[in-house]
Amino acid sequence: MNIGTRKILDRSFTAVGIGSIVVMAVALMIVVVPIITNGIGAVFFTGTVEHRKMLFSEFKRGDSENLSSEVASSDRYRAKVYGMLTGFEAELETMAPEKKAEYKAKYSEVKAALQALLGPFPGDPAPMLTRFKYGQTRWEKAEEKLHDLLYESKWDNSNPDVMAKEYFVSRAIGFQGTSLVKLFPYVKDNMEKLLLPEFTFYWGFITDSSVDSHFFGGIWPEIQGTFFLAVGAMLFAFPLGVVAAVYFTEYARPGFLNSMLRSANSTLAGVPSIVFGMFGLAFFINTLKVSESKSVIAGALTLAIMILPTIIRAAEEAILAVPKTYREASLSLGSTKWNTIATVILPAALPGIITGGIISLGRAAGETAPIIFTAAVSVGSAIGLADVFSSPTPALSWNIYNLASEHEAAAQIRHVQYGMVLALVSIVLMLNLSAIVLRARISKKLKG
Amino acid sequence: MAGESGGECNRTNAFVVSARKRTMQKVAKKAGESMLFAVASFVAVIVLFIFYFVARDAVPFFQIRGFTEFFTSSNWYPADDPGEFGALAIIYGSLMVTFGSALIAVPMGVAAAICLSDILPFSIRQYAKPVIEMLAAIPSVAFGFFALVVLAPLLQNNGGPMLMWAWWILVSPFMLLTVIVLSDLLTAKIIEPKRRQQMHIFLLILFSFLSIFMLFKVGTVLYGIQILSGTNALNVSIILSFMALPTIVSVSEDALQAVGRDIREGSYALGATRAETILKTVLPAGSSGILAAVILGIMRALGETMVVWMASGNSSQIPEPWFNYLQSIRTLTATIAGDMGEADQVTGSARFHVLFAMGLLLLVISFVSNLISERIVVRQRKILSGQ
Incomplete structure (x- = not known):
């Protein structure tokens, strides 16, 4: 081998060694960084009024006056949502039987999505499991649930050679021509007023015990x-x-x-x-x-x-x-x-x-x-x-x-x-x- | 050492201490020493106990079912009545992820060890060592969580592109090197300088085209791969390799350090470059120590539980074809961890004892490989000190 090639080999040998140490450092970063960034989210996050409700009734923490005024203000906006639901239920009774059956199935999906977002409807019996007693306590989860409410997920199986693909259809289209169609833009536009998001430092994540197998509470x-x-x-x-x-x-x-x-x-x-x-x-x-x-x-x-x-x-x-x-x-x-x-x-x-x-x-x-x-x-x-x-x-x-x-x-x-x-x-x-x-x-x- | 100092003490004390007190002191000293010995031999007692208690619950399985089924059948239906306890696929799964992780961890680990012991200056080494220690310190369940929650979805959704990029990044530098070396070696025999240069350039271009063609060809094939399940042998092998790396690096670094300066200096004096010195003299001299390091690292991968339990998919099958790392597998450790809760401990069914049989298998493998690596280290130390 000529001297140039030997030098190149020598350099690349060094590069391989340093490279593998760099790879190890990078691997450490790749493992640790998502853990840190997502883990901090358990303590610092944007909490909704549901989070404060949960804290108050499960751990007796928080300012009760402040909370009740918040609940009252969000309930004002929620009342309109529930009003729309009762309005649509009345409309449902007047429909032709086959149409009624079709809408009823869709309507129960909407109801379930709303329940997941805002918690149990007023007048409903209190759920057995604590996890269903509250709406979404975290803002980013609430946004996911909002998406569930606005869109229906469907699977595209048209091509048998590749895996089925998920796609979304707006629910509002399904309710075109009924009174419920107004619900979707209303919830979307008033999300902040319905849930009152607020930056939260939940130190209780470290010091609280868990509620309902870690749905709420700490570790x-x-x-x-x-x-x-x-x-x-x-x-x-x-x-x-x-x-x-x-x-x-x-x-x-x-x-x-x-x-x-x-x-x-x-x-x-x-x-x-x-x-x-x-x-x-x-x-x-x-x-x-x-x-x-x-x-x-x-x-x-x-x-x-x-x-x-x-x-x-x-x-x-x-x-x-x-x-x-x-x-x-x-x-x-x-x-x-x-x-x-x-x-x-x-x-x-x-x-x-x-x-x-x-x-x-x-x-x-x-x-x-x-x-x-x-x-x-x-x-x-x-x-x-x-x-x-x-x-x-x-x-x-x-x-x-x-x-x-x-x-x-x-x-x-x-x-x-x-x-x-x-x-x-x-x-x-x-x-x-x-x-x-x-x-x-x-x-x-x-x-x- | 012990005898010397004791003797001195006695001689000085002889003038002031009565004979009776002296014997008392002697007895106390002996008693203390034997107590220390008792504590030190506690470890050996534990090892014997571990073997005894694992074997005690493993033997009934072989009495009930014999050896053949366990080692040759891959039908694993322990919950059926009567159950089938063929562990071949599970043993194969263990070996598969161990081999896969060794394939990644051994070259990287040895390269990193060489780098730490021979290449990097001390100031940088100080920062590199903690990185390796941190990697060793991260709990296995955190690695498992990462594999399950981060890596598995990534592999499942973008598996093909990721494989292609990994192929490109890892292989293209080595390809380039091979092209340079190969064209150099092939033209070395040509004496006339001008012709040699022409030939050299021609070969360089030819090989470059060939290798780029190959890179593209394999890259496109990899790009088209769809990974059906992110929890598979590849995922586990990658994570396990990072868990085995710290062991391999630190033990082989010790082995390389043990190779004396004189050997290196002799090689440099003969005009070798650093790479040649390391590859041709240091590595062969330290090879047995590196082998020991590899064995220890592999054992870490074989004995690891949480990562494989969380991210291997836990399906007891031999992949189709047998080298397909993109399918789910199941390992010995994960089977023990997962099935113990369901097995009936009280009545001691075959289902309970088969798990101990697996434990015994793991224990025997780890014991034998430990002995081997220990013998290797001792032998290397003897050879190096003899020189």
Whole structure:
């Protein structure tokens, strides 16, 4: 090869390497940016009067005078809508039977769309489920529902070779010549007066518990559950891990037994997380019977086993990073080996050990598979500290899965899901960032 | 070390401490040490327990149904009466996404590791490392949510164009390189400079046309593809590769760092460029460590639950044809996670035990590959220190 080609190859080799790091950074951005932008929408959004109604009656929050004046003003505009409906119902009675049947079907669709937008009609019995007690609480959802009201969606199956395409037909055309035709432009033009949108900062998303399986309300039970599980796991794993690391670094003599223990450690680190879940079910719940069925304690123990190898490794590294001179100085002053470890080595290694602990805490908070069979439940309220030995808990990681994949109306509560993911990701990344900062400070300190 | 310091202590204390107290101290020291050992061996006990308890519930399945059906049939109807427990399609699904993610993650991960250890200056490396750590820290369920809610609809609605753009962006630089190198290699034998230059230019133009033609041809084919379901093996492979990347990068970076400076300097002294040094000396010297990294990364992809559960489509089938990554699949981990709630734990039906059989399979695979990667690392360390 001539020298030019070799140079080009060399440059492109560098480019491939840098490119792959850039791709990783971009991938991180692509994953994190939608989570952040959509997740913030769970807390900051344009809320309608329905949101304030919901807050007042479910959580007893808000200014009742202000709210009642708002409700009164929106009811003035709503009354006209309901008037049109009753007018059309009267008109319907006078129609010829076949025409009546045709309009009735269409009319019930319109009614359903209006109900989804504005909440139950006055005079109707109160719905059983809280989700139907209110209209759209969020402005962007209200606009979607408005679209549903104005247009009927149809599917184009004319070409069998490609997938059916959705298209929209205006509902107003279907009601041409009846009194209801005025309803559609009226609702469209008076949306703001009907729903009174207002910029809302809903801090309750963090501190409230959920209402009617996350249709309204916040994610406090999940945050608390994640906190209990992660901290519980640390309580078991951290002391064990540090002691084991002390043994491995200070006392273990090279040999068959030691290499077996080390192999066990790396095997444990490589066990798939779902297998930890199965083990937790088979051992802690079915054999040891730490609790009747799923419980926080069983989940915390399972998570503790999972993070133990990470903690041991981090603590070992931190202890080995303590300069030899510290140890020798302490020993030369006549202190015993145990004394040296407890008063010199461990304090010097502590920041490093804590860094490893923080990273493991983040891992325990984010892991889902081990708690599926041992601790997690889909719907539930926040549990007290006394209940950790007997009752399961909702947790962020599990409920993200549950709301996104198994919830009956997953597509309607995307904002809650995004909010939960953002909460979990920011908890974990915050922990990791603090670990990174801490480690940078340690390495500066050790360098002197 | 332990014996030395202990001896010193005893000698100095001998003048002031009575014999009885000394034995007490010795006993206490031994007791403390054995307690430390007990805690350290706790990990080994847990590993044994995990094997025992997973196997205990897995063995009844093989007793009831035997081995043949589980490994050779792809009829998975556990809820029927009598159920069918052919896990072949599920095992295949696991292998398929693992292979797919390795295909993306291994080249990228090794390239990034080389870049971190040999190419980037320290000041930039400081910023690149946290990116990799953050990627490793993001919880798997967040990746799964992204795959399900963002990536799957994108693939389903714009799958063809996305595939075409990915093809263009990824392949065209390599195509260009191949053209340059190939035309250079083919003309290297021609001695007369003028003819060689003419031939070189001719070949460059010829190969460029050929490669552009090929890029277009494949691009249009990809453009026409319609992805029926966004939750498929491709989606999962992409996400899993990003989850396996941090492991691959950090472990292979360690392996490359372990290759000494002297080897690199020897290569530079012989006139090799940086790329040649890395490809021909550093990579071969660190290859076993990189292999270990790849094994660990692959294990991360094989053992991952949430992403595949949420975004693989969970249909227990071998895709048609077998390499079709655009179809839904089902994996071992997702099956365990999804079916455990429905399986009857109390009576211990075959449906319950088959999940433990799958768990045992995963456990054995991860154990064996861990052992292999560990042996590889130990051997590499020995070889490198021996040199």
